[in-house]
Amino acid sequence: MRRPARRPRHPGIPRTRMVLRDLAAESVAGILQRPARTALTVLGTLLGVGAFVAILGLTATARGQISSDFTVLAATQVTVKDVGAPDPAQQTGAATRYDFPDDADQRAERLGGAVHAGTYWQVFKTPPAVSTRSGPATGAAAGSQGAEGLTVYAASPGLLQAVGPTLSSGTLYNTFHDSRRMHVAVIGSAVARRLGISNLAAQPAVFVNGTPYTVVGILQNVERLPNLLLSVMIPGRTARADYGDPAPDYAATMLIQTRVGAARLIAQQAPLALRPDRPDHLQAVPPPAPHALQDSVTGSLDSLFLLLAGITLVIGTVGIANTTLVSVLERTGEIGLRRSLGARPRHIAAQFLTESAVLGTLGGLLGTAVSIVVTLSVALAHNWTAILDPWTTLPAPLIGTLTGLLAGAYPALRAARIEPAEALRR
């Protein structure tokens, strides 16, 4: 014994000990003595750790999918709102507001990383009468060839490109139409169906409150601003010439489509680039930070499932504790024998603690393996990319070890307290 003696000891008798290898061998032998019981005990930890890792893996995977859907659009989009003068004193009395410059689209698109940019606003406060016939639409006429509840948007040519349009027929109007304030319109596919417009060869027109606009294109789909599909879009300058600047309640908004990663920088630059003289009249809204988005989507779900996993783990712990305790009581004779052979209480405690720790580790390893398989299967079934965070997956078996140690503490203490005399009487 290398340990310095603290109490008087007899020099001739070396203290008994248990080397690590013997400890491991004895513990493993104890576990293997009852394979069926060992398997059932391991199952508890397996389920606990498995649930833990699987929940983390599945939520991370699902979250990855959600954010990949979101990020393509959300992370490459900046909106700039026309908020008017920040000083309320200057705002009062203004019936209309338009703080974007005439060349707003071009100014925004010149920013590094910007792809397309354009402004839009709702032209009418109350839904206008939209039909394919001239003259005021009566209730009867609206039934067949008119449509109610349609919105008319003023949209700059750049906006039509920024929303990621798919045309079913025709073309988008462009800066030529816009600068000449031409009466053209692009309509959404839903509007086209409701108005009965399918063929643009005859240059059909829609009448908005009696004013005709030649339909040049029909939008089949858009990636952004899906309500445009239910709307009639007319060039921004045409709208301002016909109906004046937008009302404060329907103030113009600019949508900037950016390259990936450029959005937040562009959000900083846009107001100054658009209105060097009055940047404070414009307010840029950057895309939400990726983490904030993900957390808000799945944060609450995560904690609920983790709670369940924790409960499973506790049940697993109780299972190990119970089995180890039963095993201790059952092996009282063996413990007494070991004590008579020179085992000290700490050797007995170490053996049972090691047994439960090995059981826990085994459960942790198997649980982690099973949960990885589960996560991969679910991801494959949904055509998702499986996401397993190495920082939670790799240490997961250690949770099992800790569980085992925790569960084994009390039985090990009980075992250590068994007196050789009582045990050997059996």
Added chain:
Amino acid sequence: MPVQEARGEATVTAAPTGTPAVIDLVAAARTYPGPPPVHALRPTDLTVRRAEYIAVVGPSGSGKSTLLNVIGLVDRPTGGHYRLDGIDTGRLPEADRTALRGHRIGLVFQAFHLLPYRTATENVMLAQVYLGTPRARRRTEAVDALLAVGLGHRLDALPSAMSGGERQRVAIARALVNRPSLLLCDEPTGNLDSGSAGRVMNTLDALNDSGITLVVITHDPAVAARARRIITIRDGQLAEDSGQPSVGSPA
């Protein structure tokens, strides 16, 4: 086995005969606290010398187990002194008593206490774990011990495949493997039929002939008859059947 001198305390010299004392009880007593207190072992003197063969007989409840526990360092006497190989055990910390038990005393039980999933050799090797015997030596020493009890043909047998007598001889081999000063047997034939018991007793006889110190605690007169000395215990009092003066209660 070298005889160790007790430290500090005034040493009570071992008995005048030349052979050194393995067990030396001086007014050793064990009282279980009451109320009422039970005097399981009244103050007792007992000297057992090297290579002696002693049987302790007595009916159940007579204090046999208490004496076994005291001699086996499983229990501490509440009075008097107990020297094992000259070492005063009363003042030793528990860890040293455990070490002394592991090194110097081989215990044999009525219930064998073999581990059911291990072979005879592995069961014997269990005794070497806590003494830190180098692993390379364990198997050969265990096999030697099994050969000494005549089980050379059962080295790899599991306890379930062995007769009761064989099992007890494995247990004896396990008690012997660390070369103790004392083989302490508690009802070694209590679970055995007369044939097996006879073979076990023959084994014990042979071991004693080779110089092993034996203390056998039994209630069986046939077993006791094999011993060179028979000590009767009754109500916690020891009495020597052969009338030799080395045992008695202090007046």
